[in-house]
Amino acid sequence: MAMHKESKIYVAGHTGLLGSAVLSKLLSAGYMNVITRTHAELDLTRKTLVDRFFEEEHPEYIFLCAGLTGGIMANTTYPADFLYTNIAIQNNVFGAAHRYNVKHVVFYGSSCIYPKFSPQPIKEEYLFTGLIENTSEAYAVAKIAGITACKVFNRQYKTNCYIALVPNSIYGPRDNFDANNSHVVSALLDKFHKAKSERSKEIMLWGSGNPRREFLFCEDVADASIYAILHSDELENIHYNVGSGVDYSIKELAEVIKEVVGYTGSISWDGTMPDGTPKKLLDSSRFNKLGWYPVTPLKMGLELTYSWYLQSDNISK
Ligand SMILES: NC(=O)c1ccc[n+]([C@@H]2O[C@H](COP(=O)([O-])OP(=O)(O)OC[C@H]3O[C@@H](n4cnc5c(N)ncnc54)[C@H](OP(=O)(O)O)[C@@H]3O)[C@@H](O)[C@H]2O)c1
Numbered sequence: 001m002a003m004h005k006e007s008k009i010y011v012a013g014h015t016g017l018l019g020s021a022v023l024s025k026l027l028s029a030g031y032m033n034v035i036t037r038t039h040a041e042l043d044l045t046r047k048t049l050v051d052r053f054f055e056e057e058h059p060e061y062i063f064l065c066a067g068l069t070g071g072i073m074a075n076t077t078y079p080a081d082f083l084y085t086n087i088a089i090q091n092n093v094f095g096a097a098h099r100y101n102v103k104h105v106v107f108y109g110s111s112c113i114y115p116k117f118s119p120q121p122i123k124e125e126y127l128f129t130g131l132i133e134n135t136s137e138a139y140a141v142a143k144i145a146g147i148t149a150c151k152v153f154n155r156q157y158k159t160n161c162y163i164a165l166v167p168n169s170i171y172g173p174r175d176n177f178d179a180n181n182s183h184v185v186s187a188l189l190d191k192f193h194k195a196k197s198e199r200s201k202e203i204m205l206w207g208s209g210n211p212r213r214e215f216l217f218c219e220d221v222a223d224a225s226i227y228a229i230l231h232s233d234e235l236e237n238i239h240y241n242v243g244s245g246v247d248y249s250i251k252e253l254a255e256v257i258k259e260v261v262g263y264t265g266s267i268s269w270d271g272t273m274p275d276g277t278p279k280k281l282l283d284s285s286r287f288n289k290l291g292w293y294p295v296t297p298l299k300m301g302l303e304l305t306y307s308w309y310l311q312s313d314n315i316s317k
Helices: 017-028 047-057 072-077 079-099 134-156 184-197 218-230 250-261 298-311
Strands: 009-012 061-064 104-108 162-167 169-171 202-206 215-217 240-242 266-270
Touching (some): 009 017, 017 169, 047 079, 061 079, 072 079, 072 134, 079 104, 079 134, 104 134, 104 218, 169 218, 169 298, 184 202, 184 250, 184 298, 215 218, 215 298, 218 240, 250 266, 250 298
Parallel strands (some): 009 061, 061 104, 162 240, 169 215
16 A cells, blocks of 8 residues: 555654655655654664664654765775665665565665766666776765665565665755765855855865766655655666756856855866866656656755755854
8 A cells, every 4th residue: 555644654864964854845745653763762783773673663664864975085084884884774674674564665876876987867777887986986885785685675575665766966954064074065055154254255166167966955855755655656676866857067056056155255266176077967767757856946955955054053163
């Protein structure tokens, strides 16, 4: 039976960027039996604790938004943690989901699973066709293991329980604004806010500003996740890209963020810093064909994110 308003739904990682958006979307849509556990209450890397939780709670649907995430710095400094933690969480939750007859688990891959020099836009079938970016190798391998796990659990156990979505860069409230561990949107919001507060005449940003990236507001990914479960009968046993379909150069992104923050100085680019992959745009047409499209324009999403940032403790001092 399809997910309904009384279904028992577990949002794993509900304090994070995506998990908090999934939780609030479920609650505002009227789902009344949503359960959560903080990391401190339930460490998902610990199998005995995970099994006990499933034994006690018997969740019917799971949004697996818990995981170890981070930017290039964290990925290159702690690759063992990225590999171990993410694989342990996936294994424990996928195994328990099978044993306790969970109806659907939504798992999230990442665009870094695809070859570094994929043709653009990136189609699902480009997985395994080339070398991946080495700075995020450990994280990407864990994500590839998770996507493969979804497919083989479905195939071996003749189910459609496991749903693998591959969102491109997510941004929004509760993103990580810590300068050492942030992604590009949160890093730029923080930098522009700081430059505005300090009345700096010029802001220097890394790289040429030419690389192109695709950004998705967290609420849109939350919406896609619920949509996937509600349309699970139409899903094939493959992973689905979830993107906005539009990419922006980092220069274009910086101009929008400058406007949203209200910074009036000028922007200069430090071309001596590396640029990374020139373009990363997902082909999301398979998921779009099921009828799902994102609805939040970039500027609106950035405004919502910045207003959360202003009210939170994340503001640069
Ligand atoms: N952000 C993106 O651009 C992006 C893009 C594609 C896919 N994804 C995937 O989407 C998922 C959610 O990402 P996100 O950006 O929302 O991550 P996030 O903001 O870092 O949140 C991660 C959540 O997982 C929890 N967590 C971490 N380790 C845990 C453990 N051992 N046991 C229980 N809970 C644990 C965290 O709690 P604590 O903070 O208390 O540790 C937090 O609530 C991840 O699988 C990520 O790989 C993210």
